[in-house]
Amino acid sequence: MKISPQTQLIHAPRLAPQYVSTIQPPLFRASTIIFENTNALFNRHWTDQYDYSYGTHGTPTTFTLGDNIARIEGGKYCLLAPSGLSAINLVNSCFLSHGDEVWVADNIYGPNMEHLLNLKNRYGIQVKVYNPLDVDSFTPSSKTKLLWLEAAGSVTLEFPNLIGLVKKAKAQNILTAIDNTWGAGIAFNAFNFGAEHLSIDISVHALTKYPSGGGDILMGSVVTNNLELHHKLFRTHAIQGISISGDDAAQIQRSLSSMQLRYEHQSQSALKLLNWLKKQQHFTQVLHPADQDSAGHKYWKEVCPNAHSAGLVSVIFDEKYTLNDIRQFCDALTLFKIGFSWGGPVSLVMLYRLKDIRTLATAHLKTGILVRFCIGLEHPEDLIHDIEKALLTLDS
The missing domain is CATH 3.90.1150.10 (Aspartate Aminotransferase, domain 1)
Incomplete structure (x- = not known):
């Protein structure tokens, strides 16, 4: 069958080999992902480690960056979001429901507090504030679902009693999340710190800052080493249609080496x-x-x-x-x-x-x-x- 020039432009009869060894990984831009056949379509599942089904779920470019961010932070699983605040909001939206209680440090990142107060006004989330230097000021109840940590506070720069706070939360099975933008996975390992090798459940990182390094890319990450938590976060991530640009991911990937x-x-x-x-x-x-x-x-x-x-x-x-x-x-x-x-x-x-x-x-x-x-x-x-x-x- 003779194919018109217009169709040839869309279905190129010849492609250069797509995999070569380069210092930087190839950039994939994709909304639609092409399945090889119907078996590939129906045998996939959203819990697959690399679910290539649609651009919002991930491409080799975004998965590569996510894997590297998880490695830097000391975790296993990573989701990417359009900004640090979007990553924070993903955690809040995933784990807080009507009547739940969340505790935040008094030196918390301001927009996180604004988002939580919005959830309080709209959905009845209870927001409690503690002194990050005083473990006794954190007095959780049976309704407490989440403890937010920040090390150090982004304005007044107090470093919290991280060990004491995490131990207290874990003793009562309270989920812990840290804004780890200041530490960037370099100052300390949020999943293995202190003499007792403590671990925070979820680490949020504004990749806008040190990973980007150029003051020109907005992005955030949510890292955990718990597969069950990762799957819960991923479902919320997918339902909310959270996604990032492959070009932005490639830019940050390029900056990670330095x-x-x-x-x-x-x-x-x-x-x-x-x-x-x-x-x-x-x-x-x-x-x-x-x-x-x-x-x-x-x-x-x-x-x-x-x-x-x-x-x-x-x-x-x-x-x-x-x-x-x-x-x-x-x-x-x-x-x-x-x-x-x-x-x-x-x-x-x-x-x-x-x-x-x-x-x-x-x-x-x-x-x-x-x-x-x-x-x-x-x-x-x-x-x-x-x-x-x-x-x-x-x-x-």
């Missing part, structure tokens, strides 16, 4: 910045888990044996400086750009009023405006000089 190098470099730069910031009279408090004066330092040492820490440092300005003064300081920075997120090549700065982001009393924190510095890949001396010049605006 992630630990970037993480360690930014961590070391943050420590240099920390030591300089502590000598400046404009700040009443400098916050970083590796600093012995910071809340949660002892818990950080227990869980992070290699002394790794993310490239984040927060400062609290002296109360004599007004919000307008500190806005002027931020505007005067040139290398630090004003923006959310971290883990990219460009250093960022963001300011917060503590009373707007905390629920419980914070005796361990000074009062005043907080500014968080997110360290990029610039030379740390240049970043110090940038802050030094901007501080002059407060003395004029």
Whole structure:
């Protein structure tokens, strides 16, 4: 049968061999997946390790990235989502129902709290807040289904009593989930930490940060080493139509080889910045888990044996400086750009009023405006000089 040129363009009579050995894996873009025959169609099941049935379920590109993220985090199974917040919402939607109780740290990632409060208002989910430094403040009930952890808090950077909290939750069969974006699977292994080799049930990671590394890709992951939990999460993932772009997955896959190098470099730069910031009279408090004066330092040492820490440092300005003064300081920075997120090549700065982001009393924190510095890949001396010049605006 003679085939028209138009049909030949769609059903190419000749294809180059599709598998060659390359440094980066091939990129697959797909919504429709072609089945070889009806046996392949009907003999597949959504619980197959690699269910190639539709683009939302996965392609070799997305499964490869998921496998690598799971390996980095120390887990076995990974699902990918369009953002870190989407990954968090997947966990909440999967495991919380009407009347259930969820406990969150007072230094929780703000959008997670917003999502949980939305679930409270719409579906009757009970949201309880605990002090991440005080295990006794976590008082679960028979209705408690989920404990959210964050190590360290993304703004005030307290490292929680992770060992004590997880042991208490496990004693009462409460599911544990951690926002592990700060640790990135490098600072500690969420599935094997502490002298007793404890494990958190679910690790959520904003791949937007360190895995991407470029400040240009949004993505999140949900990792577990429990197949039953993974299947529950996968069903919710599928029902909600959660999917990611193959192009975005390939971009992050390309960045993974340098992630630990970037993480360690930014961590070391943050420590240099920390030591300089502590000598400046404009700040009443400098916050970083590796600093012995910071809340949660002892818990950080227990869980992070290699002394790794993310490239984040927060400062609290002296109360004599007004919000307008500190806005002027931020505007005067040139290398630090004003923006959310971290883990990219460009250093960022963001300011917060503590009373707007905390629920419980914070005796361990000074009062005043907080500014968080997110360290990029610039030379740390240049970043110090940038802050030094901007501080002059407060003395004029």
